[in-house]
Amino acid sequence: MFICLFITFLFQGRFDLHQPLYECQTCQQQWTPDLKDLLRSGYWPASVSNSTLYTLDLLSSFQELKVIAPGFSRQAFAKLLEHRTKCGGRNGHINSDALQRSFLEFSYASFEEDQLCCSAPFTCPACTPEMLAVSADGNRKLYRFHRNTRWFLFQSFY
Numbered sequence: 001m002f003i004c005l006f007i008t009f010l011f012q013g014r015f016d017l018h019q020p021l022y023e024c025q026t027c028q029q030q031w032t033p034d035l036k037d038l039l040r041s042g043y044w045p046a047s048v049s050n051s052t053l054y055t056l057d058l059l060s061s062f063q064e065l066k067v068i069a070p071g072f073s074r075q076a077f078a079k080l081l082e083h084r085t086k087c088g089g090r091n092g093h094i095n096s097d098a099l100q101r102s103f104l105e106f107s108y109a110s111f112e113e114d115q116l117c118c119s120a121p122f123t124c125p126a127c128t129p130e131m132l133a134v135s136a137d138g139n140r141k142l143y144r145f146h147r148n149t150r151w152f153l154f155q156s157f158y
Helices: 035-040 056-068 074-087 096-116
Strands: 002-010 013-020 043-045 052-055
Touching (some): 043 056, 052 056, 074 096
Parallel strands (some): 002 052
Antiparallel strands (some): 002 013, 043 052
Protein backbone atom coordinates (compact mmCIF):
# COMPACT_ATOMS: atom_id res chain seq x y z
CA MET A 1 0.00 0.00 0.00
CA PHE A 2 1.39 3.43 -0.95
CA ILE A 3 0.68 6.98 0.16
CA CYS A 4 2.23 10.43 -0.14
CA LEU A 5 4.11 11.41 -3.32
CA PHE A 6 7.82 12.19 -3.04
CA ILE A 7 10.61 12.96 -5.48
CA THR A 8 13.81 10.91 -5.72
CA PHE A 9 16.95 11.84 -7.64
CA LEU A 10 19.26 9.15 -8.97
CA PHE A 11 21.96 9.26 -11.63
CA GLN A 12 19.21 8.28 -14.05
CA GLY A 13 17.44 11.56 -13.23
CA ARG A 14 14.27 12.48 -11.37
CA PHE A 15 11.68 9.94 -10.26
CA ASP A 16 8.28 10.78 -8.78
CA LEU A 17 7.43 7.94 -6.41
CA HIS A 18 5.04 7.13 -3.60
CA GLN A 19 6.40 6.73 -0.09
CA PRO A 20 5.89 3.16 1.13
CA LEU A 21 3.57 2.32 3.98
CA TYR A 22 4.82 -0.65 5.96
CA GLU A 23 2.46 -3.00 7.75
CA CYS A 24 3.35 -5.58 10.39
CA GLN A 25 1.87 -8.99 9.54
CA THR A 26 1.29 -9.97 13.17
CA CYS A 27 -0.11 -6.82 14.82
CA GLN A 28 -1.33 -4.99 11.67
CA GLN A 29 0.42 -1.77 12.74
CA GLN A 30 1.28 0.58 9.86
CA TRP A 31 4.09 3.12 9.59
CA THR A 32 6.04 5.09 7.03
CA PRO A 33 9.84 5.20 7.01
CA ASP A 34 11.36 8.01 9.07
CA LEU A 35 14.64 9.86 8.60
CA LYS A 36 16.78 7.06 10.09
CA ASP A 37 15.21 4.49 7.76
CA LEU A 38 15.82 6.73 4.74
CA LEU A 39 19.47 7.34 5.67
CA ARG A 40 20.06 3.61 6.24
CA SER A 41 18.52 2.92 2.83
CA GLY A 42 20.94 5.32 1.11
CA TYR A 43 18.78 8.44 0.71
CA TRP A 44 19.50 12.02 1.81
CA PRO A 45 16.50 14.30 2.44
CA ALA A 46 16.42 17.66 0.70
CA SER A 47 13.81 19.06 3.05
CA VAL A 48 12.49 18.54 6.55
CA SER A 49 9.32 16.93 5.23
CA ASN A 50 11.29 14.25 3.31
CA SER A 51 9.29 15.07 0.18
CA THR A 52 12.46 15.28 -1.92
CA LEU A 53 15.27 12.74 -1.61
CA TYR A 54 18.72 12.41 -3.16
CA THR A 55 20.65 9.16 -3.22
CA LEU A 56 23.88 9.17 -1.25
CA ASP A 57 25.61 7.81 -4.35
CA LEU A 58 24.53 10.87 -6.34
CA LEU A 59 25.76 13.34 -3.70
CA SER A 60 29.07 11.54 -3.12
CA SER A 61 29.68 11.39 -6.88
CA PHE A 62 28.98 15.13 -7.14
CA GLN A 63 31.44 15.67 -4.28
CA GLU A 64 34.11 13.69 -6.14
CA LEU A 65 33.39 15.64 -9.32
CA LYS A 66 33.88 18.91 -7.43
CA VAL A 67 37.31 17.69 -6.26
CA ILE A 68 38.40 16.44 -9.68
CA ALA A 69 36.91 19.36 -11.66
CA PRO A 70 36.54 22.35 -9.32
CA GLY A 71 34.92 24.46 -12.05
CA PHE A 72 32.03 22.02 -12.42
CA SER A 73 28.93 23.94 -11.33
CA ARG A 74 25.73 22.83 -9.66
CA GLN A 75 23.72 24.24 -12.60
CA ALA A 76 25.65 21.99 -14.98
CA PHE A 77 25.03 19.00 -12.72
CA ALA A 78 21.31 19.89 -12.48
CA LYS A 79 21.14 20.17 -16.29
CA LEU A 80 22.80 16.76 -16.57
CA LEU A 81 20.16 15.26 -14.29
CA GLU A 82 17.36 17.00 -16.22
CA HIS A 83 18.75 15.62 -19.48
CA ARG A 84 18.87 12.10 -18.06
CA THR A 85 15.32 12.54 -16.80
CA LYS A 86 14.12 13.51 -20.30
CA CYS A 87 16.11 10.67 -21.90
CA GLY A 88 14.32 8.26 -19.55
CA GLY A 89 10.92 9.48 -20.76
CA ARG A 90 10.11 11.37 -17.56
CA ASN A 91 9.63 15.05 -16.93
CA GLY A 92 10.20 17.44 -14.07
CA HIS A 93 12.37 20.38 -13.12
CA ILE A 94 15.42 19.98 -10.89
CA ASN A 95 15.90 22.82 -8.42
CA SER A 96 19.61 23.60 -8.40
CA ASP A 97 19.33 25.67 -5.19
CA ALA A 98 17.83 22.74 -3.29
CA LEU A 99 20.51 20.48 -4.78
CA GLN A 100 23.24 22.87 -3.61
CA ARG A 101 21.78 23.15 -0.10
CA SER A 102 21.48 19.38 0.23
CA PHE A 103 24.98 18.90 -1.15
CA LEU A 104 26.45 21.35 1.38
CA GLU A 105 24.59 19.66 4.24
CA PHE A 106 25.81 16.27 3.01
CA SER A 107 29.40 17.55 2.71
CA TYR A 108 29.32 18.95 6.23
CA ALA A 109 27.84 15.74 7.64
CA SER A 110 30.52 13.71 5.82
CA PHE A 111 33.22 15.98 7.25
CA GLU A 112 31.85 15.61 10.79
CA GLU A 113 31.63 11.83 10.34
CA ASP A 114 35.28 11.75 9.23
CA GLN A 115 36.26 13.84 12.25
CA LEU A 116 34.38 11.54 14.65
CA CYS A 117 35.87 8.42 13.08
CA CYS A 118 39.37 9.97 13.17
CA SER A 119 39.95 9.32 9.49
CA ALA A 120 42.21 11.70 7.61
CA PRO A 121 40.73 12.50 4.19
CA PHE A 122 44.03 14.01 3.01
CA THR A 123 47.62 13.28 3.91
CA CYS A 124 50.33 15.63 2.75
CA PRO A 125 52.89 13.73 0.62
CA ALA A 126 55.67 16.12 1.69
CA CYS A 127 55.07 15.46 5.41
CA THR A 128 55.03 11.67 5.25
CA PRO A 129 58.12 9.57 6.05
CA GLU A 130 58.43 8.82 2.32
CA MET A 131 58.88 12.51 1.47
CA LEU A 132 58.41 13.16 -2.23
CA ALA A 133 59.88 16.65 -2.64
CA VAL A 134 61.81 19.23 -0.71
CA SER A 135 61.97 22.92 -1.48
CA ALA A 136 64.06 25.48 0.32
CA ASP A 137 61.39 28.16 0.53
CA GLY A 138 58.20 26.30 -0.33
CA ASN A 139 57.78 28.03 -3.68
CA ARG A 140 60.73 26.33 -5.39
CA LYS A 141 62.35 29.70 -5.93
CA LEU A 142 65.77 30.54 -4.60
CA TYR A 143 66.19 34.27 -4.57
CA ARG A 144 69.81 35.31 -5.04
CA PHE A 145 69.62 38.88 -3.90
CA HIS A 146 73.22 39.11 -2.76
CA ARG A 147 74.43 38.50 -6.33
CA ASN A 148 72.27 41.39 -7.48
CA THR A 149 73.89 44.81 -7.28
CA ARG A 150 70.75 46.31 -5.70
CA TRP A 151 70.19 43.58 -3.08
CA PHE A 152 69.56 46.11 -0.31
CA LEU A 153 66.25 47.13 -1.99
CA PHE A 154 64.80 43.66 -1.34
CA GLN A 155 65.95 43.40 2.24
CA SER A 156 62.69 44.73 3.70
CA PHE A 157 60.50 42.44 1.58
CA TYR A 158 62.08 39.07 2.36
